Amino acid sequence: MKEIIKISAFLQVLAVMGCTDLETTPRQSLTPEQALNNVFGYQAVANSMYNRAASFGYYGQTMMIAPEILADNLRLVANTGRYQGEEANGDRDHIDLWNGNVYGGINDANLIIDGIDDESVSGDEDLKSIIKGDAYFMRALFYFDLCRVYGYEPGKEVDGFNLGPILRLTPTLIASDADFRSRSTVGEVYQQIESDLQNAIALLPPVPIGSEGVYLANTGAAITLLARLYLYWGRMADAEAAATAAMNLLGLRSNGDGLVPSGQYVQSFSRAPHPESIFEIELRQVDWSSVDGVNNSLNSLTSNNDPAAQFIIGASNELMATYEDGDVRRDCWMETTREGIDGPVYASRKWTGYKGDFLENLPIIRAAELYLIRAEARYQTNPAGARADINALRSRRGLGAVDDLLSGQPLFNRIMLERRKEFALEGHRFFDLKRNGMNITKHSDFLEVPYTDYRVLSNIPLSQVQLNENLVQNPGY
Template identity: 30%
Template sequence: MKKIKIYITAFGTILLLGACNKQLNLNPSNQIEADKAILTATDVQSTLIGAYNRMSLSDLYGGRVFLEPDLMATQSVVDWSGTFQGLTQMVSQEIPIDNTFVNSIWLDGYRVINQTNNVLANLDKVAAGDKNSTEGQAKFLRGLVYFEMVRLFGKSWNDGNPTVNLGVPIVLTPTSVINSSSYPSRSTVSQVYQQAIADLTDAETKLGKGVTFFANSYAASAILARLYLQQGEYAKAATEATKVISSNAYSLVAVYTDEFPFPNQSAVHVDNTTEDIFAIQLTSQLGTGVSNELNTFYASSEFGGRGDITIKESFLNQFSNGDTRLDIYNEDSDGNLRCDKFDNLYGNVRIIRLAELYLIRAEANLRLGTSTGAQPIADINVIRKRAGIANYVPPVNPDPTKVIAANIAEVLKQRVLELAFEGGFFFHDAKRLKQKVGPSEFDATNVVFPIPQTETNANKNLKQNDGY
């Protein structure tokens, strides 16, 4: 009997039914009988933990799902000196269809989706008291991945017609046998967003509100707020952000740099801060393929990284005098200016934190002329106060449209200064705001990831993106 490694490709040939990265002895086959796979509640929980584990791989929320889009949008902000050809192609916005980094995001994204589908298909094996939590966790992960995938592999929501533009395939059942359903077509951008919203909304309802390392109801609300902002659904974004802020389950750390703890010991795990709503937990014990890839590329070798990304001095000119967020940018011993947010070799990768929610709510309210949850200027000043700078005072101008424009410009500036390099915001914000993505227009074909060639070769129903 041949020993083979079991993986789930995007619509793979064999179903991964337990935790990730196991080696199993199996008869070569294109299907596995479901009644011999997940048999108990423990098996379901193992599969769910496996999905979390795969989420933490370097290609996804180990950091590269944020790093790679930002490389496409920060040519005026950072200098790239890396030797990985696939990442250099992103910096130059010349991504071929066989780019291995793009391929890895697609594959691991659908592996997570398949594992969550396995969990959801076997909820009948879970004890009644655990069913809501298990279902909520799986739907949170699936919704989050679909949101990420559609933003990378499809056009921006405001680029043309999202009900026509192609996103990614929606797969809601486990891949266990090769048949006609194994070759799905791409759903539209609108359909993928609606699937992500449905999953996250259900997760929000079913998950508890206790603060743990796992996703809770507030994490689902927070991601929904981010998603609605990307869509321009400002009222919904403000409502979801307010759910999290008003819960008082989280609070801003007093000093900005404390949000990025560095124990100066490479193997020390640091728990989430009071500000972290959802973060991927990393330790030195997680094994091959799991690391903080933001550390890898932003930190110098003295802090465990490659140091391939350095910060341009001109970026720091956007900060006001006395802004304590400047303390996170320093020259290392090699004389290069770096962002120290990721100096902790095994630091957690923050998926979303409270500061972003204040800024989402402020922008949404400013665009609508509302004050859901708080006055928008008050939310802006929560962020400025923590940064040690004076309150923002709107300009005195008889033209109210100019005042609104100035206020929106201020909240967008605070998004850049507060959230720089954390969540792919240079890329995703440029697209939703119809700004240039690096040297390219927001709707250029080369700022959408190609569908990997391995996938279009294997699935005749997958249409390639324009320009590739």
Template identity: 30%
Template sequence: MKYIKIFIISISPLFLGGCTENNIDFEPISQITTDQVTSSLELLENTIVGNYAFLSSAEGKYGYDRTRYDVTEYMSDDVILNQWSGNDFSYSLTYQPTSASDRSLDFWQYSYRAIYSINVANEGLDNLEGLSSEDEIKRDQLKGENIFLRSMFYFDLVRVYGRPYSHDDPATNLGVPLSDTSTDNEGLSRATVKETYEFIEKDLLEAATLLNEEKSNIYVSKEVALAGLSRLYLFKEENDKAIVYADSVINSGRYQLLSSEAFPRYNRNAPVGNSETIFAVQRLATDNVGRYMMGGMMHGDGGYGQIMVSSSFMDLLFKNPNDLRVNFIDVQYELDAEGNKIPDPDNEYYGYKVIEKSSIPEYWTQKLTYQDDEPMLHSPIYFRLAEMYLIKAEAYAKNGEEEKALEMVNIIRERAGLSGDQLFRLDNLQGYGSVLDIVLDEARLEFAHEGHRTHDVFRNKKTMDRSYMTWQGWSGPGSIPYTSNRILHQIPEAEMLKNDNLVQNPSYTN
């Protein structure tokens, strides 16, 4: 008899904090047969709700959301380390990928465990018989949610272990192993990048047709799948489709940009009820594990605070000191004996002395902390409405529709409190050489420390400038061209040893 270990959950809108015994209720059963699960719509519904928990659950210190963040954001030019660390996140930060990285191994294994659970549930849904018309509608919704989650895991995987779709030939570049079944998963070879993207596209298109219920933004609704398609097509440089799907989300009427007054507190609001958030993984106070949360390295109040906001990003941000996005920077001022800030004419950003460690000013991001004003609590945001506008901006720029691109950019800049000559026009590019460069910098400003930047640089065939990262403990390169093998994470050694059919990514020499 085959068994699957599963939590049977009493569903409530507050459950999605991370599937722990502290914040959900369990029926008195912890292990049932796969046949029992997959023959009951009720049990399958519980299983699928449980599949959301893979986005935040952890078997060790770090959950999927933290490992996903560590293998992407730390490679960006928005961060700087203020003291050396032997933690495995340093392999990402220094562009020295290794198959021995426990962080990469966790990311890989969390992903494929989730995909297996999703596939089991899908097979059960497909095999249900004798359902009422009402239950058929419910089954479609659940399957749509489930396969959307699978598309997310695969999209994250292929962007970490495969080259961007825009590089060389996606039909020959290697992606990741693919499976839509719970059987015959041993010894899978890596699909190509093209095959992986086609798999994801198929899942998203099917999800969009199946999803029929407007749920809150901690669950998957049709618009979430449409947002996923818009992002996918942008990465594939199918710009017309990216625009169409972004418009479908914008015009749905379900989401609105936060006002200029509310925007600076975006990080402090839980996702439910936030008009701009399209999809987020809700974390509750009972899920807060302090320094092991997603922002554990990025802020010192409850976290380690060893990763600061880079001078490169600060220079861009302070081109307009009245930009409301300045509010997401938490400055650690040096104080005198009376507790007052100390003037410092050499500080071009704030005009006061700032605490330094290893000569690195302590500018922390608040994007990943202070939800409900609680240190380290954060619900990872996967899609928000601002991205739909900037997807359109990038797609328009690449299509040569530059005026439309700037119109989208200015919507975001106006919300950030900018006006007049701070807005872009074709006769006022403010020193930029191209409209595309304007769009990419606006995306950098808007989504700083949200996990976008590394992908945006390399898929657009840009060079990551890390020249600011020179200090006594730094061992990484100062410049990383998009052609470098350093941008590819190595397949974890443990997975290579288990599967002779896996081909390792090339090691870096540049």
């Protein structure tokens, strides 16, 4: 009887969208006899895959805000019930990516990789190759994000816990395609991500930095994500080599040429595409309803440039104190006031809704990251090279060079500080602390979260653990 109930629950979960790693693709619209008999059918699947990444539960909001307020870059300036748990690092108040958007995107990618090369699929072969490259890149991105939310980086495990997401590499179309699986280790998933990105690099075209080509996966984006993966993995020589390869491909020079000049930095976040974008999510009015912008957009939640904006989140005082005189990155925050808050608060000028109705594109991978990846990869073995990379970035942010004797831990601290300021409100801060095994620092009177605290990892939804007896919950939950 218990097994009958379990199987029934299994089929019910499969029947709805958003069923996490057992996500199915609607069979009535994606049968080989109908939609998937030519390259344009697979292109439609790729569009679905990209759209999932733009959802408010993913890069459209959560993955940009939550990693900042889980750490010390952001603060709440209005009480609406949103992000209160994350600001306080409450039990089970973390990033929720174990959902249909992420695993559904993985399933879209699996569908493309599994079927697009079939001889029955008609269409241009070059286009097929590019779409397959899109799928490899996006599958790598989806799995990379799952790993950093739900698992420890290799070599940074607490009490030997090394599990990551469930790894699925074939499409789930109907219930009979699905099965209950155990979680793979983060190391195993990283190996798959590395393989996917290498495949993507071989298939994708190069596109100029800041061009409309960055709205889709491309060679530079794949190499940059590979460099980021190696940094998280602790493979510093590989991270340096990949970052250098990407910089050479994209025309980024050791003196900072290729980055936005300091006088254009703030304005660059109101341009589509961003002139430093290597990979950017393009949002259009058709991508959301009339109320989505004011209710859920980054612009509405973090800015006050529209009277209807919610403006519930601003920069922490601790972040604002890190900016040096002349640092143009400080100008991405506008000092204002908020009822019920003593002293100034700081509204974002990064997310300005410049396309109208709170709408804007989302630069996910920017060129500045390559300088800081390479600096971090170099700091122990080539501190002069690391300082040169930092100085190249600083020269385009209105700042002078760092001390030419800076090395060791102070050099590492400087790199972390530059990352904190450069990527504020772009979803890096929490992960930069976590991947280095550091305590999660907080603003104001909120208590620091020790790296060994269970709240450093997100919890898997209880419903999924109850459904799948092979699914091990993260420690502490």
